[in-house]
Amino acid sequence: MKVAVMSCIHGNYEALNAVLSDIDDQSADKIYCLGDLVGYGPHPNAVVEMIRALDIPTCQGCWDEDIVEGLNSCECSYPSVLAEKRGKQAHEWTDQVIHPEVREFLAQLPLSLRDDNLCFVHGSPHNQHEYLMPEVDAFVALERVLVTGADILFCGHTHVPYVRSLDAGQLQIRVKSTGTTERDVSFSAPLKRIVNAGSVGEPRHGRPNATYVIYNTDADQITLREVEYDYQKTCAAIIDNGLPPIFAWRLARGLEFAERADDPTHVCER
Amino acid sequence: MNDWAILSGIEGNLAAYEAVLADIKRQRQPVEELYILGDVIAPTAESEQVIQRVRSPQQNEPMPQVCQGWWEEQLLILHGLGRTGEPTELIERYGITMVKTLWDAIPREMVEWVRSLDFGLFELDCLLIHGSSVSVSDQLTPDTPAMQMLDRLMRMEANTLFCGRSGLTFQYEIQQGTVTSSLTTLDRSNSPQAIAVKPRQVVGVGNVGRLPGQASYALYRPNSNQVEFRTVRYGAGKGFQRASP
Numbered sequence: 366m367k368v369a370v371m372s373c374i375h376g377n378y379e380a381l382n383a384v385l386s387d388i389d390d391q392s393a394d395k396i397y398c399l400g401d402l403v404g405y406g407p408h409p410n411a412v413v414e415m416i417r418a419l420d421i422p423t424c425q426g427c428w429d430e431d432i433v434e435g436l437n438s439c440e441c442s443y444p445s446v447l448a449e450k451r452g453k454q455a456h457e458w459t460d461q462v463i464h465p466e467v468r469e470f471l472a473q474l475p476l477s478l479r480d481d482n483l484c485f486v487h488g489s490p491h492n493q494h495e496y497l498m499p500e501v502d503a504f505v506a507l508e509r510v511l512v513t514g515a516d517i518l519f520c521g522h523t524h525v526p527y528v529r530s531l532d533a534g535q536l537q538i539r540v541k542s543t544g545t546t547e548r549d550v551s552f553s554a555p556l557k558r559i560v561n562a563g564s565v566g567e568p569r570h571g572r573p574n575a576t577y578v579i580y581n582t583d584a585d586q587i588t589l590r591e592v593e594y595d596y597q598k599t600c601a602a603i604i605d606n607g608l609p610p611i612f613a614w615r616l617a618r619g620l621e622f623a624e625r626a627d628d629p630t631h632v633c634e635r
Numbered sequence: 636m637n638d639w640a641i642l643s644g645i646e647g648n649l650a651a652y653e654a655v656l657a658d659i660k661r662q663r664q665p666v667e668e669l670y671i672l673g674d675v676i677a678p679t680a681e682s683e684q685v686i687q688r689v690r691s692p693q694q695n696e697p698m699p700q701v702c703q704g705w706w707e708e709q710l711l712i713l714h715g716l717g718r719t720g721e722p723t724e725l726i727e728r729y730g731i732t733m734v735k736t737l738w739d740a741i742p743r744e745m746v747e748w749v750r751s752l753d754f755g756l757f758e759l760d761c762l763l764i765h766g767s768s769v770s771v772s773d774q775l776t777p778d779t780p781a782m783q784m785l786d787r788l789m790r791m792e793a794n795t796l797f798c799g800r801s802g803l804t805f806q807y808e809i810q811q812g813t814v815t816s817s818l819t820t821l822d823r824s825n826s827p828q829a830i831a832v833k834p835r836q837v838v839g840v841g842n843v844g845r846l847p848g849q850a851s852y853a854l855y856r857p858n859s860n861q862v863e864f865r866t867v868r869y870g871a872g873k874g875f876q877r878a879s880p
Binding site: 491499502503504505506507508511512525526527528529530531532533534535536537538539540541542543545550552554570571576589591 | 769777780781782783784785786789790803804805806807808809810811812813814815816817818819820821822827830832839841851864866
């Protein structure tokens with residue numbers, strides 16, 4: 366069985382259509398979406414309507430949450446002050462144009478989805494806002510998979526696709542507690558993987574192409590897919606709708622155009 | 636460097652706190668720092684006196700460094716100053732009547748002090764916190780899975796995490812560990828690398844005020860990384876009694 370997983374569409378209808386065509390070409394049996402349907406891009410309503418029409422199981426992303434709950438995260442949600450300012454502009458625009466039924470749909474999305482030994486989340490199992498960057502410490506990454514009980518954790522949020530394999534994890538523990546004898550404990554974990562699906566509508570891997578992944582369960586094979594589409598059309602719509610032009614600039618280059626977060630694993634307490 | 640005394644959960648029990656302070660003074664190795672990992676208060680009438688005692692140590696006592704605990708967080712939520720808007724956890728655990736009980740127990744003028752407390756304290760390579768680096772409600776125990784313990788340490792890059800939420804005294808040492816990691820992106824594929832974890836530990840520092848007549852806390856010697864747990868019996872018929880100053 367082939368499972369297609371996509372994330373971070375961000376109101377980019379052109380990119381979504383291209384990815385759905387590619388998924389069709391690849392003969393995928395199932396599609397999952399890891400959220401962030403809206404925000405940054407010019408077509409939030411059309412994207413949500415397409416996801417709903419195709420009945421694609423979707424979990425809630427941080428942008429989806431913010432549109433429902435209102436912006437309530439601290440500055441840590443953005444990698445820089447500049448990014449925060451632009452993000453707020455995009456939030457206000459999206460908040461104004463979004464249809465009530467679309468907001469209702471986003472509100473009822475689950476935080477995680479499960480299919481056998483596969484788990485699907487937006488950021489991490491702990492928080493939609495947590496970035497599981499490819500360079501995050503291997504033990505931290507392993508904990509994120511183990512806490513789900515799954516073998517493969519699919520996530521998005523960083524907009525850069527990757528496959529991280531974590532094999533032969535083991536820990537030696539000694540526990541001393543008052544009133545009991547000291548005990549030694551061994552812990553071991555078999556192969557676990559984190560698969561980041563990248564971003565359909567706002568890629569940041571250095572090229573403008575949309576990205577997503579396909580997991581072949583029979584062959585146990587993960588393929589990172591990169592799909593060309595007419596990004597200029599989306600860029601023009603960004604400008605025409607009065608969204609910050611920098612969004613079009615970075616979409617055309619597949620760049621984040623902001624410095625990295627000091628602590629990508631930081632989880633906002635709010 | 637002299638010892639640290641680390642305690643948690645006075646829970647508005649002044650006699651228990653006095654007993655622990657007296658035990659600290661009796662130590663042969665002087666105690667230089669006193670850390671209180673939250674739950675200074677509880678819904679008891681004595682909580683106000685405990686706050687005053689904590690804030691005003693005697694001349695021969697170290698000034699306590701205090702962080703927020705679970706009860707402090709509940710109080711702040713009631714006053715609209717918490718991380719969440721509703722006292723859901725308080726009501727789930729203790730019922731709706733506890734909202735008024737806690738509100739009445741702590742005078743408003745004490746709330747500003749509670750608000751000023753840090754979420755946690757970081758000293759040398761040690762994180763001192765009520766629950767964990769995740770929340771005040773996060774309860775670490777001797778049975779917590781190893782990866783979860785390691786995660787709580789690594790979130791703050793601490794080598795030792797002192798916590799008090801469980802009320803238990805324990806030392807949980809992560810002695811060694813490895814994992815083999817490899818990464819594939821659109822443009823490159825890294826060959827597998829073995830990653831090792833350095834030794835770290837989580838220490839449960841016990842609870843001062845919850846169990847009548849018996850308080851527990853921890854002494855820590857930063858130079859040697861040694862931990863000693865102390866149990867102090869107090870009150871009538873316990874062989875130790877000390878009048879309040």
